[in-house]
Amino acid sequence: MRPSLLINGLSEHTLPVADRGLAYGHGLFETIALNGSEPTAWQAHLERLKAGAKRLHIPLPDNIDQSLQQDLQTLLAPQVSPTQRQVLKITITRGCGGRGYAVDDTVPINRIVQLSEFPSYPDNPAQQGITTRLCQTRLAIAPQLAGIKHLNRLEQVLARAEWSATDIREGLVLDAEGYLMEGTMSNLFWCKNGVLYTPSLDRCGVKGIVRQRIIALAEEKNITLHTGLFTADVLQQADEVFLCNSIIAIWPVIKCIMTDQYQPEWSIGPITRDLQSLLAAEGIF
Amino acid sequence: MRPSLLINGLSEHTLPVADRGLAYGHGLFETIALNGSEPTAWQAHLERLKAGAKRLHIPLPDNIDQSLQQDLQTLLAPQVSPTQRQVLKITITRGCGGRGYAVDDTVPINRIVQLSEFPSYPDNPAQQGITTRLCQTRLAIAPQLAGIKHLNRLEQVLARAEWSATDIREGLVLDAEGYLMEGTMSNLFWCKNGVLYTPSLDRCGVKGIVRQRIIALAEEKNITLHTGLFTADVLQQADEVFLCNSIIAIWPVIKCIMTDQYQPEWSIGPITRDLQSLLAAEGIF
Numbered sequence: 001m002r003p004s005l006l007i008n009g010l011s012e013h014t015l016p017v018a019d020r021g022l023a024y025g026h027g028l029f030e031t032i033a034l035n036g037s038e039p040t041a042w043q044a045h046l047e048r049l050k051a052g053a054k055r056l057h058i059p060l061p062d063n064i065d066q067s068l069q070q071d072l073q074t075l076l077a078p079q080v081s082p083t084q085r086q087v088l089k090i091t092i093t094r095g096c097g098g099r100g101y102a103v104d105d106t107v108p109i110n111r112i113v114q115l116s117e118f119p120s121y122p123d124n125p126a127q128q129g130i131t132t133r134l135c136q137t138r139l140a141i142a143p144q145l146a147g148i149k150h151l152n153r154l155e156q157v158l159a160r161a162e163w164s165a166t167d168i169r170e171g172l173v174l175d176a177e178g179y180l181m182e183g184t185m186s187n188l189f190w191c192k193n194g195v196l197y198t199p200s201l202d203r204c205g206v207k208g209i210v211r212q213r214i215i216a217l218a219e220e221k222n223i224t225l226h227t228g229l230f231t232a233d234v235l236q237q238a239d240e241v242f243l244c245n246s247i248i249a250i251w252p253v254i255k256c257i258m259t260d261q262y263q264p265e266w267s268i269g270p271i272t273r274d275l276q277s278l279l280a281a282e283g284i285f
Numbered sequence: 286m287r288p289s290l291l292i293n294g295l296s297e298h299t300l301p302v303a304d305r306g307l308a309y310g311h312g313l314f315e316t317i318a319l320n321g322s323e324p325t326a327w328q329a330h331l332e333r334l335k336a337g338a339k340r341l342h343i344p345l346p347d348n349i350d351q352s353l354q355q356d357l358q359t360l361l362a363p364q365v366s367p368t369q370r371q372v373l374k375i376t377i378t379r380g381c382g383g384r385g386y387a388v389d390d391t392v393p394i395n396r397i398v399q400l401s402e403f404p405s406y407p408d409n410p411a412q413q414g415i416t417t418r419l420c421q422t423r424l425a426i427a428p429q430l431a432g433i434k435h436l437n438r439l440e441q442v443l444a445r446a447e448w449s450a451t452d453i454r455e456g457l458v459l460d461a462e463g464y465l466m467e468g469t470m471s472n473l474f475w476c477k478n479g480v481l482y483t484p485s486l487d488r489c490g491v492k493g494i495v496r497q498r499i500i501a502l503a504e505e506k507n508i509t510l511h512t513g514l515f516t517a518d519v520l521q522q523a524d525e526v527f528l529c530n531s532i533i534a535i536w537p538v539i540k541c542i543m544t545d546q547y548q549p550e551w552s553i554g555p556i557t558r559d560l561q562s563l564l565a566a567e568g569i570f
Contacts, residue, residue: 013302015299015307016299016300017290017299017376019307020442022304022378022436023438024438024439024441025309025438025439026442031384056442057446091308098401099316099374099401099404101442101444101445101446101470102445103446112302114302116383119384137429138429140430141461142425142440144443145425151309151439152310152438153308153310153437154309154310154311154341155429157305158341158342158429159386161388185386204425
């Protein structure tokens with residue numbers, strides 16, 4: 001049987017308890033949509049992985065690109081249909097160590113590559129839009145870790161644990177100073193009078209690959225884009241609001257439950273639809 | 286052969302990659318000194334574990350105390366000498382999950398209990414005192430996670446990666462606003478005119494078991510103790526400085542390399558020595 005999980009290129013399902021990813025969250029991950037055998041935005045994911053690894057003192061081998069490509073080939077069925085979609089998750093950890101935060105330079109990293117089913121969304125949130133809520137959990141301001149998709153994700157875990165209602169598909173989170181940052185698993189954009197806005201993520205948050213692509217598309221298509229620090233009340237004035245990540249692509253937001261009384265709603269607008277089309281043309285849908 | 290590692294009571298060495306401790310750092314740990322078969326400050330460690338688990342939505346089974354006791358009995362040789370010292374590490378994670386931050390309530394936790402050699406310190410830092418440095422890495426202000434010994438430890442990893450000189454035994458870290466907080470693996474105390482001081486750890490840091498015991502001892506022995514927010518320059522005025530954790534007990538600090546020019550030094554004083562003796566009488570040495 002074809003494996004769905006490789007650890008350092010071998011079919012395994014478990015990792016030593018001594019792994020520093022488990023002990024300290026000393027590692028990174030990437031979540032990539034696969035269309036047939038084609039990983040979406042492969043180069044962008046690899047570049048983010050490398051940039052994050054550098055910041056976390058995780059020495060990637062020179063041949064990491066080839067190793068990951070090889071892993072993908074091993075995991076993929078040879079005749080995968082181009083319409084079949086799967087999720088590829090890559091996790092890189094600083095490898096196995098003893099007790100203590102200091103790293104032994106000679107210890108190799110651990111490379112975990114995993115294929116899983118693409119989630120099914122029968123209610124078609126990309127078309128219908130979603131209801132969100134505003135979370136109480138705040139993101140700490142931590143410029144040293146900001147932007148990186150690292151394995152220290154307790155803030156997201158706590159934010160996501162705030163609700164269980166299945167009709168609420170995502171939660172928006174603020175930073176410790178009350179500025180809008182992102183969703184628990186997605187990045188946030190909104191539009192007002194034809195201008196696109198997204199929070200700057202230099203103090204906390206994850207700089208998503210689709211967010212990055214939307215920022216580039218805005219420039220290509222001459223859509224003015226402002227990144228900065230904004231409080232949640234700007235959303236009330238927005239014409240369109242949407243969330244994005246590598247698996248959902250773009251989900252329009254039609255409502256945000258901020259308090260019992262204050263629950264702004266939005267229509268799904270032309271900029272959101274245009275960006276969905278532009279991304280879909282690149283295999284991001 | 287007697288196992289040195291138990292996962293959920295069984296002799297294993299590896300954990301499924303799907304464990305949420307690895308994926309998100311959704312877990313906690315305790316590091317406990319064992320004197321012979323006697324775990325030091327067992328109840329205090331258990332209480333901290335339970336309090337942290339509650340804050341991280343990790344449902345501990347009602348019989349967690351007995352399970353951990355049973356694990357310890359399984360790991361310990363029946364005739365362990367009372368003078369043999371070992372380190373017991375307990376890690377509890379939120380168990381195995383699929384992709385996504387939401388938790389399936391029915392998933393059991395994972396319980397990892399590990400016995401390892403007590404570190405040897407041939408230079409006897411508890412007697413001789415140690416040299417420390419001031420780290421550049423700052424602790425983010427995150428009251429929701431403050432005090433908990435959770436598995437999101439990238440800040441400690443980054444702080445510890447700042448130096449490699451073996452004669453520097455620990456680094457002091459400030460919070461994002463520049464207040465003294467702790468060591469990378471230890472808590473910080475200092476004395477001035479017979480008064481003991483330690484940083485308040487309600488915004489970041491780990492509330493150590495030995496720190497907690499020293500705070501209680503100060504009260505028992507009528508030593509005035511101030512907890513609060515202090516900038517690093519207060520250390521310059523201190524009469525004595527020391528660090529503590531469950532394995533090192535108390536290490537006096539005789540020097541801190543703050544900058545190339547500014548490297549205050551201290552003598553090892555009577556309050557440090559008294560506290561070392563009081564703790565040693567409780568098996569903490």
